[in-house]
Amino acid sequence: MSAAVSEQLLAKVQRIFDLLDKDKSGLIDSEELGLMFQQLGQPKSEEELKELISVIDEENTGQITFSSLVKLFTLDL
Numbered sequence: 001m002s003a004a005v006s007e008q009l010l011a012k013v014q015r016i017f018d019l020l021d022k023d024k025s026g027l028i029d030s031e032e033l034g035l036m037f038q039q040l041g042q043p044k045s046e047e048e049l050k051e052l053i054s055v056i057d058e059e060n061t062g063q064i065t066f067s068s069l070v071k072l073f074t075l076d077l
Contacts, residue, residue, distance in 0.1 A: 013069055027065060029053075
């Protein structure tokens with residue numbers, strides 16, 4: 001993680017990560033990500049969820065780590 005990431009941003013991402021990580025495994029899987037999209041009224045197929053995860057999955061595990069989520073939030077899109 002970059003030293004330029006503020007403590008405030010890290011705290012915000014941690015809260016989001018904790019909300020998504022329903023089973024408290026320390027990883028966000030496609031099922032947990034799917035629940036979030038469903039709650040937002042934007043359901044995604046399993047394929048769409050896997051595609052989203054693959055974009056930020058640094059370790060090719062099929063799951064999102066905290067550091068991967070921080071990276072997503074700090075991308076200059």
